[in-house]
Amino acid sequence: MNNVLLLALAVATLLPLPGRAQQAEKLDQAMLDKIRDEGLNRSKVMETAFYLTDVSGPRLAGSAGLQRANEWTRQQLAAWGLQNASIEPWGTFGRGWDIEKSYVAMTAPYYHALLGAPKAWTPSTNGSVKKSVVVVKAAVEADLAQYQGKLRDKIVLTEVAMPPKLTFEPDARRYTDDELKKLAEAPAAAAAAPADAERLAARRAQAVLRAKMADFYLSEGAVAVLSSRAGSDGTFFTSNGAPYAPDAKPVLPEMEMAPEDLLRLTRLAEAGVPVEIELETRTRFQTQDLKGYNVVAEIPGTDRKLKSEIVMLGGHLDSWHAATGATDNAAGCAVMMEAVRILKVAGVQPRRTIRIALWGEEEQGLHGSKNYVKNHFGDPATMKMLPDHAKVAAYFNLDNGAGKIRGIYAQGNEAAVPIFTDWLKPFADLGATTVTLRNTGGTDHLSFDAVGLPGFQFIQDPLDYSTRTHHTNMDTYERLPANDLKQAAVVVAAFVYNAAMRDQKLPRKPLPAAKPQ
Amino acid sequence: MNNVLLLALAVATLLPLPGRAQQAEKLDQAMLDKIRDEGLNRSKVMETAFYLTDVSGPRLAGSAGLQRANEWTRQQLAAWGLQNASIEPWGTFGRGWDIEKSYVAMTAPYYHALLGAPKAWTPSTNGSVKKSVVVVKAAVEADLAQYQGKLRDKIVLTEVAMPPKLTFEPDARRYTDDELKKLAEAPAAAAAAPADAERLAARRAQAVLRAKMADFYLSEGAVAVLSSRAGSDGTFFTSNGAPYAPDAKPVLPEMEMAPEDLLRLTRLAEAGVPVEIELETRTRFQTQDLKGYNVVAEIPGTDRKLKSEIVMLGGHLDSWHAATGATDNAAGCAVMMEAVRILKVAGVQPRRTIRIALWGEEEQGLHGSKNYVKNHFGDPATMKMLPDHAKVAAYFNLDNGAGKIRGIYAQGNEAAVPIFTDWLKPFADLGATTVTLRNTGGTDHLSFDAVGLPGFQFIQDPLDYSTRTHHTNMDTYERLPANDLKQAAVVVAAFVYNAAMRDQKLPRKPLPAAKPQ
Structure with missing residues (x-):
């Protein structure tokens, strides 16, 4: 807010405003x-x-x-x-859930500790596992067919939704006077309800596909899934989807990864370099309460x-x-x-x-x-x-x-x-x-x-x-x-x-x- | 560079410049x-x-x-x-050095995987160790005396030199026309040699203190050191100091940590909450060549x-x-x-x-x-x-x-x-x-x-x-x-x-x- 407006407000606290129907507080x-x-x-x-x-x-x-x-x-x-x-x-x-151990590293072609966290409400791995990887890319369910028979005993690398970019904008900002002025003048209807509806529908479709992919990985005998949504520079976003219901269908252990790490694994695997992952997650479900x-x-x-x-x-x-x-x-x-x-x-x-x-x-x-x-x-x-x-x-x-x-x-x-x-x-x-x-x-x-x-x-x-x-x-x-x-x-x-x-x-x-x- | 200058350059490639002693390339x-x-x-x-x-x-x-x-x-x-x-x-x-395993987590008061990497040329831990922590703060060597007898079998938490701050400036930027113009006009002497000398001296003093601290931790029987220099949001900076000489003095295993993680451990320990760390680093020295x-x-x-x-x-x-x-x-x-x-x-x-x-x-x-x-x-x-x-x-x-x-x-x-x-x-x-x-x-x-x-x-x-x-x-x-x-x-x-x-x-x-x- 600029100084003129500040002064106007200061004056307004002292003087009744003409044309204002309501009594001042x-x-x-x-x-x-x-x-x-x-x-x-x-x-x-x-x-x-x-x-x-x-x-x-x-x-x-x-x-x-x-x-x-x-x-x-x-x-x-x-x-x-x-x-x-x-x-x-x-x-x-629904079920409570806590992480008791979380470790993921690349052990071939060379050792490198990786940055990730178990996706909420995912199960433990079977102790520490060391497995090779398969990159899975599927925009629709039919795309999964090509991976039939190829995932047994593998760790699945899924697509990174939003690869990191150079950021020429500041991470943090405050509202400017101008932005606040626009907010003050905006009508109630300005909340973008239709866009939200569209976004919700797209999200729901994505969730359906993700659920089908999760079923596929499980039924194909994969060991675990590494996924990534967004983030950069060591920041990664955790997921919204989570089967916390006591009767939720079983899923594989899944780690949400720093995009940089998952992209490195993916590039290596796609270039034909054998990649091995060591993974150990131990998660505890609480079902007493x-x-x-x-x-x-x-x-x-x-x-x-x-x-x-x-x-x-x-x-x-x-x-x-x-x-x-x-x-x-x-x-x-x-x-x-x-x-x-x-x-x-x-x-x-x-x-x-x-x-x-x-x-x-x-x-x-x-x-x-x-x-x-x-x-x-x-x-x-x-x-x-x-x-x-x-x-x-x-x-x-x-x-x-x-x-x-x-x-x-x-x-x-x-x-x-x-x-x-x-x-x-x-x-x-x-x-x-x-x-x-x-x-x-x-x-x-x-x-x-x-x-x-x-x-x-x-x-x-x-x-x-x-x-x-x-x-x-x-x-x-x-x-x-x-x-x-x-x-x-x-x-x-x-x-x-x-x-x-x-x-x-x-x-x-x-x-x-x-x-x- | 602005367009007028660009045009001037374009023209300069076609016409000899008056007053220019040298032949064009x-x-x-x-x-x-x-x-x-x-x-x-x-x-x-x-x-x-x-x-x-x-x-x-x-x-x-x-x-x-x-x-x-x-x-x-x-x-x-x-x-x-x-x-x-x-x-x-x-x-x-000097000696070659590679990381073969790197894992660090807080196991009390609750489990949380932490972000860090072994400092270059540091030795392995003795397998996986689980130890409680001591916060050490020393601006000069004399400050170490208060920790005598208190570090045996402990993991030392050192001070974070640069705690993270909100960044209202972009991470990435390009030179502006104005900055380039200033560079073009700057004399050779503009490189800030005296400031560099001062900075070097301060760095050297810090290095001496760090070496004394390292000796102290070792002689007091501490198990490992967690340290942090700078960074934020999952980015952390690795250290310059490293004993790669084949006859380097022994040091403790040391992890460079994301500042957020080390600060959390420090705040908890300073508030009297018992903190336990699980740490496993396995590093390999190469001395054949x-x-x-x-x-x-x-x-x-x-x-x-x-x-x-x-x-x-x-x-x-x-x-x-x-x-x-x-x-x-x-x-x-x-x-x-x-x-x-x-x-x-x-x-x-x-x-x-x-x-x-x-x-x-x-x-x-x-x-x-x-x-x-x-x-x-x-x-x-x-x-x-x-x-x-x-x-x-x-x-x-x-x-x-x-x-x-x-x-x-x-x-x-x-x-x-x-x-x-x-x-x-x-x-x-x-x-x-x-x-x-x-x-x-x-x-x-x-x-x-x-x-x-x-x-x-x-x-x-x-x-x-x-x-x-x-x-x-x-x-x-x-x-x-x-x-x-x-x-x-x-x-x-x-x-x-x-x-x-x-x-x-x-x-x-x-x-x-x-x-x-």
Whole structure:
């Protein structure tokens, strides 16, 4: 945002704007000052992030790492004085899975250790295996026929979807003033729904082909599969597809590889150089407890009439498995936890109850939040609502990486725009300025939006989320810029506080139609 | 370079420039056209690069990979019709060393495979070891005292010199017109010699401290060392220090780690979380043959008077060990080999003999080229010259990564500037335009320069050489942009041809003073 606009905002906080139908939001400036002081000067957000990432480890749905994180966050929230801290089951998820050993190297034509990780929910190899390779290239199922009888006892090298390229663009970036201005002016409809549908269809077709290929490799007696989706320079992306259902069909052991490594093996094999791979993966399935969980905790409301109403905030605690899920989404959880810590330290007496939720199993389809909403508020399939549906004042989500907050997506909720505009004014100097009507997808606020509850995701600086961290082996603690997380915690704490103190709940959009599943 | 300058250059090729003392260079445009056609339209540079990188593998000085590369390049140069192709020993280097196994993982507080590679010339672990860790931080030797008695049977975690940061700058870049203009205008003295001296002194002090630390770890009974210098996102830099002398003092097994991984271990250990590492490195020392080698081959000269004179071109074939040394310096070798292949295919009948040299042991101090020069041309320590010193028309080197040629460093040789300026004119459309008087360091042309022979390094687009590839685990075939290498081969072939056909050898600078060592 440029300085002229900043000045305009500063003036707007003092003077009523002509032609504005709505009353300006009442803000408790003294409390906002306390929040900012605690959040910027005595932050614990990086300490929290350390426990979520390094100490808990990778937090795949159902994994021991996620269990550790559930337990630690529940204890920590209680230790900060929150009430009703609990690990709440949301229903049946599927099998847990952890990596106990992961080693892959080329042993011929010469030795070279390779970079990869077992694909989530794949089985162990039969101890350490040393096998030669076959390159398989198939654009459609019929292409597999040529490999019949050729895969027995082999390691299959599949095609690298996106070979690395030289990058003349920075890995990390922040939104420019111009981009924020465009976001602010964009209509709600700007979210590209049709393109998403197309992309989804293409993805589904790919998934079907991949499943057929997996069956083929297994039935042909191959030993393991090496695959690669994208990445470069030692960063590789982990996969979305994963048979976590207890009755999932068997698949082969499969490693997701750094593209450079898989491409080297492929080039050698295609040039007729005999390639031998040594591979050992040991993975552990956990089937004792198939349930999924969310961690919830509260700062109880104090207003006799309003304390049964709730303001919620959350992020998802689960991650992919090849790193510690720092930006996806330890960052969001650390910020949300820091926001409630700040509110406790600031001594808030919120009129409404503030409830933090750290979701499980987001990466497999927002399972934790979807089922929480279904269990507590209503079912989008039938649009039959539960009594607490009426009690939700707002839900705030943070799950677009570790970048600071630049504003908020109003998710097509026009009545919320002037409210958020007022709420952001005290944070213009921290770079949080923009309210867009646009909706955004892919995160847990959708679970609330699906039943007509006012759920919102903040606009965050993209940093290196799409290039280096989102679902990669390099989503580690180093990717978390402390100042960004501190800023985000302050803004979130203020929004949550405002929503808890406001005379009215946040306005809602009309109830959506039922979406039978 | 902007269009106005391009036009000026185009005009300059047609009209004699007033005030120019020197005669314009005679260029054989028909042969230059042939060179360009073969090099741009029927290039084999990527095939050559594939054999140098993927097929040969890492090519550490004295390693089996470098032996493979020596043998393949000698055969390939002979197969292209070059004469006297041979693997020529230059003297005693030291021990060969290869990695036969490299595995490191954290096994407590949870399992996570880690990214690292044995430091060159370090010994094997005693099979697979599982040990707890101690963090050692020492800025000066005295700081080590506090660790006395605490390292027995432990794995030492050393400090990460350069923790990763968010990068808002692109990994790869090309020179801008403005940068090239500044280079063209820079005086020879612009090479920052005093800063280099300071940096060298600091490096030497660091090396002394590191050696003392290594002794301490060994004498205290530690099991292994994990260290990290720089890198991010899965890229890590390998180390320069390496005891390859046959009588080198013993050191502990040591892994160079991705900084993210070492930092995670360090944070956990410092927070009091018990950390256990599983480590297995198996390295093989080769002491049968301590000699170092260069690969040389020739296109014999055809002019009765001039054929005893030689135009040389080269790059270094050896690399570091954690990747396949694609940009450092398979790229340079592939381009130089492609240049002589192009010249053979173009049917050149050079007046002077053209000799390609692919140097060994460059990474440990330009050993291959230094000793070649000493054996054939003269000794910079005494400045006693051999008869062939008089025969060298020029030496051209390529060793600044995989970027295309943007011009040439005249290395303070003022008389060479107008010659190179003329030679570059036909390649302005390919982006090669700039002659700078500046000298540049760190590559094998220095070995020629040291005895007053006209040795030159080309100016190359930096691409991602300093950020991702130079001495890293990610210096792989993917980092080689085919179009850049093709362009470079064409420009080099033309320069070598021009130097072989010119009436006079390239002008020389005054002989430098002897530098006793």
